[in-house]
Amino acid sequence: MTMIYKRAKILATIGPATHSSEKVEHMIKAGANGIRLNFSHGSYDDRLEQIAWVREASKKLGKPVAILQDLQGPKIRLGALKDNHFDVKKGDKITLDHALAEHDGSSTLPVQYNLAAKVQVGEPVYIFDGKVRTHVVEISSETAIVLEVENDGYVMSKKGLNLPDTDFSGDVITPKDYQDIDWGIDKDIDYVSLSFVQSAHDIEVLRGYLGEKGSDAQIIAKIETKSAIDPAELERIVEASDGVMVARGDLAVEVGAEIVPVVQRQIISLCQKHAKLSIVATQMMSSMVDNPEPTRAEVSDVSTAVILGADCVMLSDETANGTYPIETIESMKRIIIYTEAHVPIHSLTTPMEIDTHSAAIGAAAMDLAEHMKATAIVDETKSGATAQRIAAHRPFRPIISVTSSARVAQQLALLYANKSFVKPDGEKAGLNLANELVESGFFPHGSTFVLVSGRQPGLKGATDTIRVRTI
The missing domain is CATH 3.40.1380.20 (Pyruvate kinase, C-terminal domain)
Structure with missing residues (x-):
């Protein structure tokens, strides 16, 4: 064969660092097979430009490129804090109040979701990517909960919360998500990625909604919650979806970083069993946000995903906000090609025999x-x-x-x-x-x-x- 090609694919996120037709073309030329649009950020006008740039570059290069609409989901965040900073110490009590419009510097903090309707006393609440760990000690009103802090630290405006033991059934697809889905129905989107999936039912709800709207987009389930990795539920999610993304950032906060590599392997194996797409995501080459070369640990991380037989590896901040977005894609491509050339890659499990x-x-x-x-x-x-x-x-x-x-x-x-x-x-x-x-x-x-x-x-x-x- 005269050509060199990679079997594992690259999904790259577009953002401020790559927001131009030239950058998009360079991303695809460098090795990106798909472009992720993160609907947690940016405007619809930005998205229209980006979709047009992808399709123009795809046509020019003669290379089909997937566009993935990544929905924000029920990402729960603090509101704006006074001076963008609030210190906490172990044993402190803080209140999160959905009704609070403005923070005055006190221990009552605004939150963008009414947790009082969902949480129970004793459940953990992790703030700022788990940097501050707390648990619920009281539901003080219809809109407020009281937390006890378990370690010294600080929080900042708009930082996220993780609640691994809280049941958010029925709220996985938010009003913003529905608005974004409606906007994207006729915008040439290939995949819709659902965040914070808890059960196969969440996928079925989204599939029904897309069907009603006449969309032929396929569905990617993002696995980033504790409930989703229950073995029986995880397989049901894989079966219900068209593909699965191992969203390792929030998943690590919810279940512990040591569990993530095992879950990653399980998901890739299940996707091979059911002939579904598998995507490994989050911090694969994160040092290249600021540096022109990846760390040895990052090279090993990408190579491991390739050896496991992942369909696709994903770049987030590296290409959305990084200083070296094109170099990151080129580096990832080199890792994929070298690994595939030197390590035999086999399916982790025998694909399920079905009568088709x-x-x-x-x-x-x-x-x-x-x-x-x-x-x-x-x-x-x-x-x-x-x-x-x-x-x-x-x-x-x-x-x-x-x-x-x-x-x-x-x-x-x-x-x-x-x-x-x-x-x-x-x-x-x-x-x-x-x-x-x-x-x-x-x-x-x-x-x-x-x-x-x-x-x-x-x-x-x-x-x-x-x-x-x-x-």
Whole structure:
């Protein structure tokens, strides 16, 4: 093969550091396969520009790129504090009051959510990424709770709260989220990422709402709560979603940092089992916000995610606010390519056998490609299901997906080992594309391809044929 490609993909967040058409193009050229829009920040006008820049760069570079709308979710924060600072000591009592409009410097602090309606006495409340740990000692009014501080520290305006033992059922999708979803329905968004998922029911509610609005966006469940990592519930969440993001920042605060690597492995394994997308996120290259090179620990972190077989690794602040956004993507790409070239990567678990054509054909195509030492697997797909089933086996060779749907091609941009092309439906769409790729030098002459297709081109679920061709 004449090309060097990475099987694990990169999802990069756009922000002030990359808010220009030139920067977006450079991100994609450097190796980003998807762009994350963080709806906790920014305006709709910003988003319109960013989406247009992504699509323009994608067209110019001939590379389908996924756009992910990351909803804020019920991120609970303090309100504005006097002088943006409040010191606390172990044993102090502080009150969080949703009705408080302005902080006067006292121990009663404003909070942007009515916790009195949700918490129970004794439940932990972690403030400022867990830097200040407290627990509930009293529900003092319909809008206020009293906390006892467990360690010396300080808090600042708008810092987040984590409540790992509090049940927020029914409030996972907030009014702001619904507003953002409505705005994005007709904005060419490929994925909607739901924050602070607690159960599979949260995914089902979002899927129903997207369906009512006519959206064909797929759903990513962000795992960052204690309730979501219950083993039985976690598998139900994976089954209900189209993909899962290991949101390691809030998850570490809620359950303890030592638990996160194990949960990360479990999630990647479950996603492989059910042929769902897996994304590893948060602080993967965080030192590159300020430095031109990653730390050895960060290199190891990215490499470990690749070895586990994650579909995608994500950059947040590194590309949204960092000094070296393009260099970070380039560095991450080098780590991925070197790891994949030197470590055999296998699925952590056998993909679940289900009674569908796509599952059976996917497994057979993978086995045949291995036996024939094929150069690539070429998959004609309408929905992307067959490509997902093949990718779940973590093939060493690329999956070339040809589809008539730009949406499917963009969604498959984040799939392991996949490179997608948009072509009209036709009986020889896959074979014609393979010929084009050989003639253009993308693959060398004499390449062997396993072609996966259906006798009814363009029909979902009609994949039923495997052929082998040497070109």
